[in-house]
Structure formats: structure tokens, C-alpha cells
Amino acid sequence: EDQVTQSPEALRLQEGESSSLNCSYTVSGLRGLFWYRQDPGKGPEFLFTLYSAGEEKEKERLKATLTKKESFLHITAPKPEDSATYLCAVQGTNAGGTSYGKLTFGQGTILTVHP
Amino acid sequence: EPEVTQTPSHQVTQMGQEVILRCVPISNHLYFYWYRQILGQKVEFLVSFYNNEISEKSEIFDDQFSVERPDGSNFTLKIRSTKLEDSAMYFCASSAGLALIYTQYFGPGTRLTVL
Numbered sequence: 001e002d003q004v005t006q007s008p009e010a011l012r013l014q015e016g017e018s019s020s021l022n023c024s025y026t027v028s029g030l031r032g033l034f035w036y037r038q039d040p041g042k043g044p045e046f047l048f049t050l051y052s053a054g055e056e057k058e059k060e061r062l063k064a065t066l067t068k069k070e071s072f073l074h075i076t077a078p079k080p081e082d083s084a085t086y087l088c089a090v091q092g093t094n095a096g097g098t099s100y101g102k103l104t105f106g107q108g109t110i111l112t113v114h115p
Numbered sequence: 116e117p118e119v120t121q122t123p124s125h126q127v128t129q130m131g132q133e134v135i136l137r138c139v140p141i142s143n144h145l146y147f148y149w150y151r152q153i154l155g156q157k158v159e160f161l162v163s164f165y166n167n168e169i170s171e172k173s174e175i176f177d178d179q180f181s182v183e184r185p186d187g188s189n190f191t192l193k194i195r196s197t198k199l200e201d202s203a204m205y206f207c208a209s210s211a212g213l214a215l216i217y218t219q220y221f222g223p224g225t226r227l228t229v230l
Contacts, residue, residue: 034218036221041204041224041226042223042224043119043206043221043222043223043224044158045221046218046219046220046221049218087158089158100146100163100165100171101146101148101163101170101171101219102160102163102171102173103148103150103158103160103219104160105157105158105159106157107156107157108157
């Protein structure tokens, strides 16, 4: 069974204070690792897809990296508008080696950035 | 930018009643999903749907649940006899395909409250 664990559960930063969020995973046949942002009462908003170890993706102040066991979301010089819950999800293969798109999510990291 | 839409945004129902949650996926997408998120918990996969058939479903998706694509644009989730524990945010998602890893885009959600 695929499992995703995110840490820390909550992170409070001052504006401009860079940090990293961690996503540890176990999955049979990783097909992709996804980062989403979720604002209160809203649906997950897509940020990045990572496919293989060593891959990196960047978008504005965010950079996602992937190893064989974990992924990091690095936040450089965050602003208050970056405050949200950041979700990590994996898509693996089933016992037959196929995938029908099921995403397994972690519990998220609640990021608060103070001005 | 194309987006997934969901109606209603909030549904209140009595225990034992039937509810239908509606979604309009992104127009050229072929794969459709339902997820739910109980307050304070992880986003959980319910079902994936392709070519008018269920591709995969979770243990949560029992006989009380059904999905349908009644026309070329809508995708629905029906809960036949709601229980208190069905209270959650329900998210619809869609993706363009599966052959490569296609990102799932989520709707804003329907908050279901069962009294």
C-alpha cells in the first residue's frame, strides 16, 4: 500500500525566511510525485509533477526536488501570500503493474508566513 | 484557463437521503476522479472513471456510491443513503490521459453535511 508522510505538520516563517518541506513516500512503482497547494475551503491547486529521482522543478519562489525516498519543497524568501497547506501525493502502480491514476496524499504541511 | 467546476458548493442533507454531487471536468480531458477530505484529514481517493467505466475504486467506494457521466460534459457522484460519516469535502478531478503521467486538476469541492 502506498504511503506518504509529510513533515513538519505546521511551519511558521517570517517573510523572507527560507525553509523546506519534506515528503517521504513508499510506493510500488512510482509513476509520479505531485505537489499541490490548498487554501482553506478550496480544492488542491497543482504546483509540480516529478517523475524520477534527481529531477527538479521551479516556479517563482518554490523549488521541488525528488530522491528515491523523499521529495522536498524549498521555499525561498516566502511572502505572506504563500501561506497555505502544501500537499504531496504519489501515483504508483497496482499489483498488476498498471495505474488508473489513483493519487495517495500526505496529510499536508500548513505553512504560515508572517509579514 | 480551463478549470473543473462543481455544484453545489455546499449541500446539507438528512441521514438516509440520496445526494448527487455534480462536476464539469475540463473539456478535453478523458479521465475523471472523485476524492473526499474529511475535516482535518487527508485527501482520500474514491474512484477513477474512463470510457464510461469505473477503472479503479477504493474500499470507501462501497455499494452506496455510484458514478455516472450522463452526457458529454457532466460527471456525477451519487450517494444513495447518506450516513453521518459521509460528511466531508468532495473533490472532482480530471486529467487528459494516463499513457504519460497527466496531471489531475481539481475542482473547488462540494461540502457535504449530513445531519
